[in-house]
Amino acid sequence: xxxxxxxxxEGSDEEGEAMTASEVLQKLEEAWITERMSPTxxxxxxxxxxxxxxxxxxxxxxxKRCKKYDFRLAIHKMEIDRIRYVLSSYLRVRLEKIERxxxxxxxxxxxxxxxxxxxxxxxxxxxxKDYASSLEAHFQNLVLQHVPENxxxxxxxxxxxxxxxxxxxxxxxxxxxxxxxxxxxTGEGRDEEVDFKEGSQYLMRYKPIMELLQSGAxxxx
Amino acid sequence: xxxxxxxxxxxxxxxxxxxxFTHDKLYLISGDVGPFTxxxxxxxxxxxxxxxxxxxxxxLVAPEWMDVExxxxxxxxxxxxKVFTQMPCEHYLIVTQxxxxxxxxxIPNAQQIKTLVKDIWDLRISKLRSSVAEFIESEGTHATLxxxxxxxxxxxxxxxxxxxxxxxxxxKSAHGSNLSQTTQDIQY
Numbered sequence: 001x002x003x004x005x006x007x008x009x010e011g012s013d014e015e016g017e018a019m020t021a022s023e024v025l026q027k028l029e030e031a032w033i034t035e036r037m038s039p040t041x042x043x044x045x046x047x048x049x050x051x052x053x054x055x056x057x058x059x060x061x062x063x064k065r066c067k068k069y070d071f072r073l074a075i076h077k078m079e080i081d082r083i084r085y086v087l088s089s090y091l092r093v094r095l096e097k098i099e100r101x102x103x104x105x106x107x108x109x110x111x112x113x114x115x116x117x118x119x120x121x122x123x124x125x126x127x128x129k130d131y132a133s134s135l136e137a138h139f140q141n142l143v144l145q146h147v148p149e150n151x152x153x154x155x156x157x158x159x160x161x162x163x164x165x166x167x168x169x170x171x172x173x174x175x176x177x178x179x180x181x182x183x184x185x186t187g188e189g190r191d192e193e194v195d196f197k198e199g200s201q202y203l204m205r206y207k208p209i210m211e212l213l214q215s216g217a218x219x220x221x
Numbered sequence: 222x223x224x225x226x227x228x229x230x231x232x233x234x235x236x237x238x239x240x241x242f243t244h245d246k247l248y249l250i251s252g253d254v255g256p257f258t259x260x261x262x263x264x265x266x267x268x269x270x271x272x273x274x275x276x277x278x279x280x281l282v283a284p285e286w287m288d289v290e291x292x293x294x295x296x297x298x299x300x301x302x303k304v305f306t307q308m309p310c311e312h313y314l315i316v317t318q319x320x321x322x323x324x325x326x327x328i329p330n331a332q333q334i335k336t337l338v339k340d341i342w343d344l345r346i347s348k349l350r351s352s353v354a355e356f357i358e359s360e361g362t363h364a365t366l367x368x369x370x371x372x373x374x375x376x377x378x379x380x381x382x383x384x385x386x387x388x389x390x391x392x393k394s395a396h397g398s399n400l401s402q403t404t405q406d407i408q409y
Binding site for chain 1: 222226229230244247249250251252268269272276278362363364365366367368369371374378381382383385386389390393
């Protein structure tokens with residue numbers, strides 16, 4: 001039967017657990033929402049993306065082979081469209097952020113000691129480099145070539161745009177965390193400690209909850 | 222986020238349908254659905270249910286909470302309470318709109334339900350608006366929004382986070398300039 005597909009997929013978890021396709025899809029959708037809501041670029045999830053792409057390709061192959069069952073065909077096609085929408089929206093929002101913060105991200109990338117901590121996937125890193133160099137070349141050809149000698153330098157440091165980590169975001173608490181410290185960097189000494197109860201929703205700055213987000217205790221909504 | 226994207230997320234919610242055909246299990250990527258037996262109810266994702274209904278292959282069953290009495294009670298509760306009450310379904314407005322637009326005949330008292338849900342929505346949004354105004358005036362640094370649904374939160378985006386960003390920037394620079402004034406005083 002053309003519908004029998006491998007449900008268990010080797011998703012790479014830290015524990016090496018196999019994840020079912022629906023779990024991968026769930027995680028991908030969460031990553032999509034987080035990426036949309038976050039002011040900075042989040043860690044890349046290229047394993048989830050690749051896994052879903054595989055699934056879609058496999059499913060499309062199966063569908064090509066079975067032409068008769070019109071009704072099942074349409075349903076699977078709809079589902080493929082839905083998954084493709086999430087994937088392309090996710091990748092598109094990442095590309096937008098890469099273009100915006102290109103120089104900043106490349107600096108961070110070169111200072112990285114461990115490959116695993118990289119926020120950009122290898123293809124994204126290559127894209128960022130190409131984009132940055134195309135931008136510089138463009139400015140050179142357009143303007144800098146034609147201005148007097150002493151103004152011709154291209155200052156990378158001034159070009160780099162840093163993401164605003166003090167942006168306010170909405171978040172939902174998945175794991176209860178007592179005593180979260182919200183530092184008040186306006187220096188008025190209004191540091192606050194909040195107890196995060198499971199299931200509650202908050203609006204606060206991104207910076208204090210950045211680590212909780214990475215550990216999975218909260219999620220952006 | 223656009224409301225269309227929240228609709229996309231809401232379409233994953235499960236809904237019960239009664240198919241008029243028989244078919245075995247469908248192995249979708251997002252999970253298995255079925256098997257379908259004509260006349261027996263089965264749970265499917267909302268997007269699938271709506272599509273099947275549009276092709277005339279099934280009948281939709283109203284979710285348990287979509288009942289005139291229950292909704293009237295909820296509306297009263299919402300009116301009496303100063304804070305937000307827990308909604309029976311995270312995407313109550315979207316599910317109602319989608320179900321009623323594709324199959325109003327399948328849902329009993331469709332018109333009343335529409336009005337009730339709209340009233341509940343209006344009540345909650347006006348509560349949200351007044352609490353936002355209060356909150357900005359009180360200059361808090363973070364807000365608790367329990368029991369608010371995604372679509373309601375989205376109605377104040379991007380205004381609310383933006384406003385807080387600006388307030389934060391202003392207070393930061395106000396403090397910053399105080400510091401630099403002090404150093405200037407010492408220097409001169």
